[in-house]
Amino acid sequence: MFGSNIWAGLAIVNLFSSSPPQIPYVASQEIKSRILVIKAAEDSALQYMNFMNVIFAAQKQNILIDACVLESDSGLLQQACDITGGIYLKVPHKPSLLQYLLWVFLPDHDQRSQLILPPRVHVDYRAACFCHRNLIEVGYVCSVCLSIFCNFSPICTTCETAFKISLPAVMKAKKKKLKLAI
Secondary structure (H helix, E strand, O other): OOHEEEHHHHHHHHHHHHHHOHHHHHHOOOOEEEEEEEEEOEEEOHHHHHHHHHHHHHOOOEEEEEEOOOOOHHHHHHHHHHOOOOOOEEEOHHHHHHHHHHHHHHHOOOHOOOOOOOOOOOOOOOOOOOOOOEOOOEEEEEEOOOOEEEEOOOOOOOOOOEOOOOOOOOOOOOOOOOOOOO
């Protein structure tokens, strides 16, 4: 359920960026916000839709999402880091966690360009279907609400749009002439 926690982080960032700064030091500088997610649990396909909304909201506000993954890889966080320009790192050696946090995630976006950071990972951009929440490679997309489904349905279960199915034209069979034998 880390999607709701990141929503809360985005709300706090929005609060600080929209209110006038009270600290003189902060008033003279532009704040470049980042969110660091430290993940040790498995992904859940149930989180996909909410989390993708969080990713696009962060991207719109120019907020980087960084991910420090301790256990198995996370496709959702890979997408979040790639879309927002953040760093995704699966920690290879857990006793060195503090070193990774200081070396990779502490520097801001401008300082990162001067460092040799871990290479970007290949991102799995498969989407989760809205009906079963399974990750799919090929599916059906509602043209109205952009919901993704693994099986075709004539009515979208999200927005209840009815789709017209265009079938190939059926040709009438020609009548055969009967030949009379004499």
